[in-house]
Amino acid sequence: MELVTLRDILPKAKKEYYAVGAFNFNGYEDAEGIQMGAERAASPVILMASQGACQYIGLYETVGIVKGIAKHSKVPVCLHLDHATDCDFIKEAVKAGFSSVMVDASAKEYETNIRESKAVVDFARDYNCSVEAELGKVGGKEDNIVVEDRSATFTVPADVPRYVDETGIDALAIAFGSVHGFYKSEPKLDFDRLAAVLKLTDCPIVLHGGTGIPIADIQRCIGMGLAKVNVGTELKAAFSNTLRKMCKELPAEEFDPRKFLKPVKEAVSLIVKEKLEAFGSAGKAADKA
Ligand SMILES: [Zn+2]
Numbered sequence: 001m002e003l004v005t006l007r008d009i010l011p012k013a014k015k016e017y018y019a020v021g022a023f024n025f026n027g028y029e030d031a032e033g034i035q036m037g038a039e040r041a042a043s044p045v046i047l048m049a050s051q052g053a054c055q056y057i058g059l060y061e062t063v064g065i066v067k068g069i070a071k072h073s074k075v076p077v078c079l080h081l082d083h084a085t086d087c088d089f090i091k092e093a094v095k096a097g098f099s100s101v102m103v104d105a106s107a108k109e110y111e112t113n114i115r116e117s118k119a120v121v122d123f124a125r126d127y128n129c130s131v132e133a134e135l136g137k138v139g140g141k142e143d144n145i146v147v148e149d150r151s152a153t154f155t156v157p158a159d160v161p162r163y164v165d166e167t168g169i170d171a172l173a174i175a176f177g178s179v180h181g182f183y184k185s186e187p188k189l190d191f192d193r194l195a196a197v198l199k200l201t202d203c204p205i206v207l208h209g210g211t212g213i214p215i216a217d218i219q220r221c222i223g224m225g226l227a228k229v230n231v232g233t234e235l236k237a238a239f240s241n242t243l244r245k246m247c248k249e250l251p252a253e254e255f256d257p258r259k260f261l262k263p264v265k266e267a268v269s270l271i272v273k274e275k276l277e278a279f280g281s282a283g284k285a286a287d288k289a
Helices: 008-014 028-041 049-058 059-071 087-096 108-123 157-167 191-200 217-226 233-249 257-278
Strands: 019-022 045-050 077-084 101-105 129-135 140-142 145-147 169-173 203-205 228-231
Touching: 008 019, 008 077, 008 228, 019 077, 019 233, 019 257, 028 045, 028 059, 028 203, 028 233, 028 257, 045 049, 045 059, 049 059, 049 077, 049 087, 059 077, 059 087, 077 087, 087 101, 087 108, 101 108, 108 129, 108 157, 129 157, 140 203, 157 169, 157 191, 157 217, 169 191, 191 203, 191 217, 228 233, 228 257, 233 257
Parallel strands: 019 045, 019 228, 045 077, 077 101, 101 129, 129 169, 169 203, 203 228
Antiparallel strands: 140 145
């Protein structure tokens, strides 16, 4: 299968009140684990690489891994660039073959955010690549982007319609109480703010920082019309904890890397399958819009 864009999977999800899971990977094993989980759930899936992950794996290697995975996949696979702030890097990623990108100009002032996000949309359109952008600031830490928890600002619903119209984006990340990474205290989502945004736009809305939010809260958002949920930290933890466990369990004379890494893939796959079932997208693989 060819890679799909957010346009192929999110409008349908929004209409039918389920969300597509978007999962961060940092190498071949977790990328493969994510796809395995999606196939087990018969769900479409979004594989996300951050700018940092692309630099670690190599940009063309990142595209190569996911195109290879998608080729034999029974479920739609989207390759999405997560939280990129550098427009030149975004253009390189689009040209390299990403089917979707996120331009994060959320730290900039409103008009600049519109201008930069629109420029990415204009460029990506020629490559049939979808674009997600962010309005408001999701707190926490994601690669080199750090937002102070306290100064994290929520999205102003009234800012949304003009932002979506003028940029022409395919998905919008909003800030309404989630943060990146593990939560230091119980997260409190501002459901009223989400409802207000959903009332003002048809653009599919994205929740960042899906790790650690009670699943019932995420399901409540999905029931309101949330269409994409990002999960990163939880997979990183599963990867590292499983690898640590294998290092302890396997005998000292074991040296086949596959013995260490196959259980890692399996652990990632299980979490992904569980999430997709919880997000309601299990069984929706054939539902390409
Ligand atoms: Zn994020």
